[in-house]
Amino acid sequence: xxxxxxxxxxxxxxxxxxxxxxxxxxxxxxxxxxxxxxxxxxxxxxxxxxxxxxxxxxxxxxxxxxxxxxxxxxxxxxxxxxxxxxxxxxxxxxxxxxxxxxxxxxxxxxxxxxxxxxxxxxxxxxxxxxxxxxxxxxxxxxxxxxxxxxxxxxxxxxxxxxxxxxxxxxxxxxxxxxxxxxxxxxxxxxxxxxxxxxxxxxxxxxxxxxxxxxxxxxxxxxxxxxxxxxxxxxxxxxxxxxxxxxxxxxxxxxxxxxxxxxxxxxxxxxxxxxxxxxxxxxxxxxxxx
Amino acid sequence: xxxxxxxxxxxxxxxxxxxxxxxxxxxxxxxxxxxxxxxxxxxxxxxxxxxxxxxxxxxxxxxxxxxxxxxxxxxxxxxxxxxxxxxxxxxxxxxxxxxxxxxxxxxxxxxxxxxxxxxxxxxxxxxxxxxxxxxxxxxxxxxxxxxxxxxxxxxxxxxxxxxxxxxxxxxxxxxxxxxxxxxxxxxxxxxxxxxxxxxxxxxxxxxxxxxxxxxxxxxxxxxxxxxxxxxxxxxxxxxxxxxxxxxxxxxxxxxxxxxxxxxxxxxxxxxxxxxxxxxxxxxxxxxxxxxxxxxxxxxxxxxxxxxxxxxxxxxxxxxxxxxxxxxxxxxxxxxxxxxxxxxxxxxxxxxxxxxxxx
Numbered sequence: 001x002x003x004x005x006x007x008x009x010x011x012x013x014x015x016x017x018x019x020x021x022x023x024x025x026x027x028x029x030x031x032x033x034x035x036x037x038x039x040x041x042x043x044x045x046x047x048x049x050x051x052x053x054x055x056x057x058x059x060x061x062x063x064x065x066x067x068x069x070x071x072x073x074x075x076x077x078x079x080x081x082x083x084x085x086x087x088x089x090x091x092x093x094x095x096x097x098x099x100x101x102x103x104x105x106x107x108x109x110x111x112x113x114x115x116x117x118x119x120x121x122x123x124x125x126x127x128x129x130x131x132x133x134x135x136x137x138x139x140x141x142x143x144x145x146x147x148x149x150x151x152x153x154x155x156x157x158x159x160x161x162x163x164x165x166x167x168x169x170x171x172x173x174x175x176x177x178x179x180x181x182x183x184x185x186x187x188x189x190x191x192x193x194x195x196x197x198x199x200x201x202x203x204x205x206x207x208x209x210x211x212x213x214x215x216x217x218x219x220x221x222x223x224x225x226x227x228x229x230x231x232x233x234x235x236x237x238x239x240x241x242x243x244x245x246x247x248x249x250x251x252x253x254x255x256x257x258x259x260x261x262x263x264x265x266x267x268x269x270x271x272x273x274x275x276x277x278x279x280x281x282x283x284x285x286x287x288x289x
Numbered sequence: 290x291x292x293x294x295x296x297x298x299x300x301x302x303x304x305x306x307x308x309x310x311x312x313x314x315x316x317x318x319x320x321x322x323x324x325x326x327x328x329x330x331x332x333x334x335x336x337x338x339x340x341x342x343x344x345x346x347x348x349x350x351x352x353x354x355x356x357x358x359x360x361x362x363x364x365x366x367x368x369x370x371x372x373x374x375x376x377x378x379x380x381x382x383x384x385x386x387x388x389x390x391x392x393x394x395x396x397x398x399x400x401x402x403x404x405x406x407x408x409x410x411x412x413x414x415x416x417x418x419x420x421x422x423x424x425x426x427x428x429x430x431x432x433x434x435x436x437x438x439x440x441x442x443x444x445x446x447x448x449x450x451x452x453x454x455x456x457x458x459x460x461x462x463x464x465x466x467x468x469x470x471x472x473x474x475x476x477x478x479x480x481x482x483x484x485x486x487x488x489x490x491x492x493x494x495x496x497x498x499x500x501x502x503x504x505x506x507x508x509x510x511x512x513x514x515x516x517x518x519x520x521x522x523x524x525x526x527x528x529x530x531x532x533x534x535x536x537x538x539x540x541x542x543x544x545x546x547x548x549x550x551x552x553x554x555x556x557x558x559x560x561x562x563x564x565x566x567x568x569x570x571x572x573x574x575x576x577x578x579x580x581x582x583x584x585x586x587x588x589x590x591x592x593x594x595x596x597x598x599x600x601x602x603x604x605x606x607x608x609x610x611x612x613x614x615x616x617x618x619x620x621x622x623x624x625x626x627x628x629x630x631x632x633x634x635x636x637x638x639x640x641x642x643x644x645x646x647x
Contacts, residue, residue, distance in 0.1 A: 027413065033413055033416070033417075035540075081590060081594075084594050085593060085594065085597045087597075088597040088598065090359075090547045090551060091547065091593045091597040091598075093359075093543070093547070094543065094544055094547040094548065094589065094593060095590060095593060097540050097543065097544060098544070098586040098587075098589045098590045098593075099586075099590075101540075101582055101583075101585070101586040102583055102586045102587065102590075104582070105580065105582045105583035105586065106583060109580060109583065215536055218536075219420065219421070219424055219536065222417045222420055222421075223417075223421060225417070226414055226417045226418055230413060230414065256431075256432040259428055259431035259432045260428050260429075260431075260432045261428075262424055262425075262427075262428050263424065263425040263426075263427070263428025263429055263432070264428075266421035266422075266424055266425050266428075267421075267425055269418070269421055270406060270418060270421060270422075270425075273406075273409075273410060273414070273418050274406060274409075277409040277410050277411075277414065278414070279414070
């Protein structure tokens with residue numbers, strides 16, 4: 001059981017971290033609370049499913065195509081729906097909620113509400129220390145780790161990354177220093193949604209594809225981001241691991257664990273917020289005037 | 290006779306001078322008179338639900354619009370009211386006319402508690418943390434199915450009164466009373482303090498306002514109204530199910546609130562009265578049934594692109610204008626202010642307006 005907890009927590013933590021980092025980046029740079037973030041995760045999963053089962057394209061090609069397609073779609077959505085109402089914070093919020101609902105309903109309409117299964121990318125499993133780990137889960141872990149390192153390199157080793165961090169730190173000053181804040185916002189949206197799409201593609205084989213699959217990760221992702229501190233990358237990763245392990249421990253030890261896992265994870269988030277209102281690694285800002 | 294003439298004069302001078310007030314009067318009278326002329330059970334059912342959700346949306350607006358505590362988990366209060374009232378009437382056998390108030394009180398308690406937990410949180414943190422509360426509640430409901438009925442909820446709850454028309458009147462009258470009450474609260478000195486807390490909490494505290502106490506009070510008040518709606522809802526549908534706590538309902542109320550226009554109280558009510566019957570109507574067509582939510586979301590998106598401040602303020606600005614001198618509202622057809630006589634149209638030159646301000 002201990003090994004199960006360790007492995008499940010790590011794998012789920014990887015997926016959650018990919019989602020949470022993207023959400024956190026968009027919030028930090030563009031001040032958008034992107035409720036539709038996991039909607040893109042769902043779209044990527046559907047895209048992957050369609051390409052695999054209906055068109056019979058190979059796994060790698062299908063994955064790449066879905067990630068690119070969803071990223072492009074996110075840019076289109078951003079330009080059409082978010083950009084025109086950027087000044088009105090509440091309108092942005094409701095637009096992203098509406099986007100998520102639209103994705104859900106479109107998928108419900110075109111694929112029906114059934115649970116669709118995607119075959120594993122790699123069959124077989126490896127035995128490590130008495131617990132058998134399917135290769136699929138190892139793949140998720142590897143992809144998550146690679147993407148986290150890529151994100152770190154992108155943000156801390158490139159000029160665009162520097163501009164993104166500057167914009168997140170202080171939007172107005174970054175604008176005055178000659179950074180194109182709007183373009184930075186678009187780059188961030190594309191990059192973050194790309195991360196979510198990758199998470200969707202690698203995680204589909206272990207979960208099932210259905211139109212409401214975006215709601216559960218949405219809540220978990222929000223809890224992680226708030227727990228770790230909005231806009232903090234380190235916080236998102238550590239928050240993802242904390243929440244994933246808490247969920248794994250609850251599922252494997254408590255009798256009604258499957259129902260309680262969300263409640264306990266969210267309860268921990270609330271407890272952390274009571275002690276540190278800005279999250280574990282968030283910076284306490286003075287109230288913006 | 291004197292009282293009648295007095296009432297007529299009041300109505301003419303205070304209500305009919307402003308198109309928005311006339312609209313509200315026509316709407317309220319129309320709601321109350323509708324069953325007398327047209328009592329189709331299906332229409333009344335939809336309108337009853339609309340009224341209940343209107344209370345719910347207005348209570349969200351008091352908390353989110355006025356006080357700026359944008360609550361993403363308002364369904365918690367709705368669900369607390371529904372479950373509280375349903376369980377009390379089912380297990381204790383008390384008349385639903387009493388348990389409705391108990392439901393509202395339980396919801397107010399939940400509101401106070403979540404307000405207490407959220408006192409130190411601001412902005413997005415608060416929104417996202419409040420999103421968690423109903424989900425924690427949902428997890429607990431599923432974990433203890435003996436008490437809560439699990440996925441099926443508490444069913445077989447008594448109705449308050451039999452018959453569609455009577456039920457409609459209960460919902461409609463309580464909606465008018467609660468919404469008008471919330472509007473009065475929001476328009477009073479208390480409401481001004483709430484505006485101050487939303488716009489600048491530090492400044493409000495510096496002016497000697499005990500902001501935590503106000504925030505707790507408004508959390509409890511808003512939750513009580515939402516719980517009242519939830520309790521009526523449970524007794525109307527005769528079931529209090531987990532759907533009253535779902536994320537979808539919390540998001541729904543946010544959509545209603547922002548679509549109608551925040552910090553107005555009447556805005557969310559307008560939004561519910563437009564959007565809820567519309568979605569039901571679309572759902573009644575076979576070919577549209579599946580696309581119902583999709584059309585709903587697209588309409589919301591399109592409306593927001595053109596009126597980002599919400600529907601009700603946009604309409605109000607079209608049919609009324611504000612006097613530049615005394616800030617009173619006037620119908621757009623007037624050329625001078627009805628109270629102070631200042632010219633309303635912008636044909637006055639800039640220098641003239643400067644002079645008239647002095």
